[in-house]
Amino acid sequence: MEKQPYSLHNNIRLIRRGKADITQEKLADKVGCTRQTIAALEKGVYNPSLVLAMRIAKVLQVEIVDLFKLQKTN
Amino acid sequence: MEKQPYSLHNNIRLIRRGKADITQEKLADKVGCTRQTIAALEKGVYNPSLVLAMRIAKVLQVEIVDLFKLQKTN
DNA sequence: ACATAATGTAAGAAATACATTACATTAACA
């Protein structure tokens, strides 16, 4: 995988605080990862594994497509 | 992320050979990864990054949800 | 103002994705 030409946007925070209304920690628990991982993802620090992304989508009850958007950067 | 309780199934090969009708190498080229990575994914060797999964789905013109399925193993 | 919950963030270790190189096996086809 190339490093540059694709950036990933997500609205985890939006949905977590909106319809889900849970804390980072609670989300992390339900998903089975750490709070720091959730925080980093919300911040867009990295490109999660597919399984992690799917589990987050499931917990938040949204489609993965609605949670993450891929965009070309050039 | 835990190692055990979720396994990932995919039908990359099915779709690649079916409606897409391209080789592993061609798919890899279009996606921007190596042939070995495609081969490993088809074999289910690992859990791809979300971006890689999305790009494969895009090239194969399917929804990511139709390409990969998550299943609990216990 | 104080206590506690929620979040930000960073350093280092551990795990694992992905690339590279290389060679072997199988499929397709002249």
Added chain:
DNA sequence: TGTTAATGTAATGTATTTCTTACATTATGT
């Protein structure tokens, strides 16, 4: 049958994800 294309697969290295631990900052509520 021989040649090439397609695929299998392994070893090793690099990059990146994720966890762990830890502490700081900000929000919330009394």
